[in-house]
Amino acid sequence: MLVSASAELAGTLTVPVAEVNRSFRAPADDISRSNDILVAGFDGAPSRTLNTKEHLFCECDEASHVYLVEAGLICVYRMIADGRRQVLDFAYPGDVIGLGALDVHTANAQASGRSRVRSLSRKALHDIAARVPELGSRLFEALAQELVATREHLFVVSQCNAAERLASFLLTSARRSARRGNDPHELVLPMMRADIADYLGLTIETVSRTFSKFRQDGLIDIEQCVLVTILDLDGLAKVAAGGSHGA
Amino acid sequence: MLVSASAELAGTLTVPVAEVNRSFRAPADDISRSNDILVAGFDGAPSRTLNTKEHLFCECDEASHVYLVEAGLICVYRMIADGRRQVLDFAYPGDVIGLGALDVHTANAQASGRSRVRSLSRKALHDIAARVPELGSRLFEALAQELVATREHLFVVSQCNAAERLASFLLTSARRSARRGNDPHELVLPMMRADIADYLGLTIETVSRTFSKFRQDGLIDIEQCVLVTILDLDGLAKVAAGGSHGA
DNA sequence: GACCTTTGTTACAAATTCTCACAATTGGCC
DNA sequence: GGCCAATTGTGAGAATTTGTAACAAAGGTC
Numbered sequence: 001m002l003v004s005a006s007a008e009l010a011g012t013l014t015v016p017v018a019e020v021n022r023s024f025r026a027p028a029d030d031i032s033r034s035n036d037i038l039v040a041g042f043d044g045a046p047s048r049t050l051n052t053k054e055h056l057f058c059e060c061d062e063a064s065h066v067y068l069v070e071a072g073l074i075c076v077y078r079m080i081a082d083g084r085r086q087v088l089d090f091a092y093p094g095d096v097i098g099l100g101a102l103d104v105h106t107a108n109a110q111a112s113g114r115s116r117v118r119s120l121s122r123k124a125l126h127d128i129a130a131r132v133p134e135l136g137s138r139l140f141e142a143l144a145q146e147l148v149a150t151r152e153h154l155f156v157v158s159q160c161n162a163a164e165r166l167a168s169f170l171l172t173s174a175r176r177s178a179r180r181g182n183d184p185h186e187l188v189l190p191m192m193r194a195d196i197a198d199y200l201g202l203t204i205e206t207v208s209r210t211f212s213k214f215r216q217d218g219l220i221d222i223e224q225c226v227l228v229t230i231l232d233l234d235g236l237a238k239v240a241a242g243g244s245h246g247a
Numbered sequence: 248m249l250v251s252a253s254a255e256l257a258g259t260l261t262v263p264v265a266e267v268n269r270s271f272r273a274p275a276d277d278i279s280r281s282n283d284i285l286v287a288g289f290d291g292a293p294s295r296t297l298n299t300k301e302h303l304f305c306e307c308d309e310a311s312h313v314y315l316v317e318a319g320l321i322c323v324y325r326m327i328a329d330g331r332r333q334v335l336d337f338a339y340p341g342d343v344i345g346l347g348a349l350d351v352h353t354a355n356a357q358a359s360g361r362s363r364v365r366s367l368s369r370k371a372l373h374d375i376a377a378r379v380p381e382l383g384s385r386l387f388e389a390l391a392q393e394l395v396a397t398r399e400h401l402f403v404v405s406q407c408n409a410a411e412r413l414a415s416f417l418l419t420s421a422r423r424s425a426r427r428g429n430d431p432h433e434l435v436l437p438m439m440r441a442d443i444a445d446y447l448g449l450t451i452e453t454v455s456r457t458f459s460k461f462r463q464d465g466l467i468d469i470e471q472c473v474l475v476t477i478l479d480l481d482g483l484a485k486v487a488a489g490g491s492h493g494a
Numbered sequence: 495g496a497c498c499t500t501t502g503t504t505a506c507a508a509a510t511t512c513t514c515a516c517a518a519t520t521g522g523c524c
Numbered sequence: 525g526g527c528c529a530a531t532t533g534t535g536a537g538a539a540t541t542t543g544t545a546a547c548a549a550a551g552g553t554c
Contacts, residue, residue: 078402082489086402100391106398136383143390144347150397151353155325155333158404158448162511193532201405203512208533225520225532242329409541440502450542455503472502472550 037138038096041128042068045118050074050111056097058108063101065119069093072115073190077198078107087199088150090191092176100143112191157201160242165200166210167240170220174230187228214239284385285343288375289315292365297321297358303344305355310348312366316340319362320437324445325354334446335397337438339423347390359438404448407489412447413457414487417467421477434475461486 047070050056056067056074067074074091088107091097097109097117129136156168170187178184189196197204214220219236221229230236294317297303303314303321314321321338335354338344344356344364376383403415417434425431436443444451461467466483468476477483 078398080402080406080489084406084489086398086405088398088401100394102388102391106395140387140390141349143387143394144349147347147390147394147397148353150394150401151325151333151335154335154397154401154404155327157401158333159327159331192530204532205513205534206511212533242327242331439500451502452504452543453541456541459503 037132037135038142039068039094041125041135042118042120045120047116047118050115050117052111052113054111056109056111056117057105059105061105063098063103063105063122065121066096066098066125067109067117067119069095069097070116070118073112074115074117075110075112075191075195076107077110085198086201087195088153090173090195090199092180094180096142099139100146112195160240162200162202162206162210163213163239164242165202166196166207166214167219167236169196169200170214170228170230171233171236171240174233185230185233187230189226189228193225284379284382285389286315286341288372288382289365289367292367294363294365297362297364299358299360301358303356303358303364304352306352308352310345310350310352310369312368313343313345313372314356314364314366316342316344317363317365320359321362321364322357322359322438322442323354324357332445333448334442335400337420337442337446339427341427343389346386347393359442407487409447409449409453409457410460410486411489412449413443413454413461414466414483416443416447417461417475417477418480418483418487421480432477432480434477436473436475440472 045068050072057063059078069091071093074095074097075087076089076091076097077085077087079085090112091109098105101122125139129139156165160168173189174184174187177187182188193204193207197207200207202210211220211222214236215222217235219230219232219239221231223229292315297319304310306325316338318340321342321344322334323336323338323344324332324334326332337359338356345352348369372386376386403412407415420436421431421434424434429435440451440454444454447454449457458467458469461483462469464482466477466479466486468478470476
């Protein structure tokens, strides 16, 4: 009924291994905030495989576990009664999902393709955190970073036009991809256009048209809808910064 | 340059006393998550008075303290090079600011009118949390709630039209106001139209027009630009839920 | 009280995005 | 391979929001 009808529920957190949304500045300080402690907690945790479109958890499910993505892609989103959807994050291998939940999930987590996750019960996480105070601060820090990333997302969606939004998305995705050891110019987008649209608050048509425009402008090249080659990183960054706007 | 140029910085958190963005459902569960422990930490902390437009802290300032708003209104926002601004939250008396920051602030906090805050050093907070484990979980919980509120904000701004956004804002503000003990139908909006516009991702003209439309439709009444009387709470909720949209 | 600055409101032209329609492509399945 | 369903791409008109500009109202200063 209300737009804010599910706001009272607890949050679901996606924590990227090092960070979510760092800019393209010198990555020297990245090492200092490694997620090793957090990821190490999943040692020995049971693995689970999800098929395409299978849900890891849904809104209102009890938040019993946190999850480390090992393979594939998990799409975290929220739904509203009249069909509108907000994609909150895409969780890639190495990312942790569900940290920010309190007792009940406020978001859905769905596999965008065949994926594998490790599950760790919140209780086990709590127990480890009680023994290892360093993990406790790490958890808090991870949550704070997630908040910063969400605020950045909010800013992009709230203040930027279609081209700026998509350019920001491509740059952020490329950066995260590079952090997983991939070529920062060869970006794989395993999600559908509809997911990107709902992430950016646009329609799929606008996303598609903007992709085409970027290709025409020589900023990117696209193969098979999923493989994006970034031809002009600086140009894309200029668009993201508002090259079409004020700047 | 990049839109996401300051994304790598740590977050600044505004934690409302009980919660930020709860819906209008039965408030029975509110008591369970009281902020008493958190607020109690500020006992004996020094007070500081801020004049209108004075900053409590700025982006890139060292995040040395957390703050409890005692009077007035603190506007938390982020700026971009070309002048675009995103208001992240309005902190009312009872709200805590700065919890989510790591080492450096990523947002600015500015008094929207003559305000008073209590300051508590992060170190002192840490020390108390070390002694009182309950406070530690409370801090984590508060951060998680802030994340949920930000996601709700993201959703409203990303998926809703101007009328839905403003209606949501009015409802949320009224709810928070009621929680501070005020009449839920008599809402004081101490901030400027520009602040509301930047909070909702609209222009001041659109905000002004939408206010006028709500008044013409008999949903609200406005006096002196700041005192809003909600005449039709259900009608406003219907607009917020997408009465103009799909629904 | 007069003046000036800031803030808020309204009207209309301009721009962006959405909606709707349909073609092209992809991928799975028999 | 061929067929079907799902996804993606593209165009034209409609709707919403923005930008511009003029004016009204409020608040502070002298």
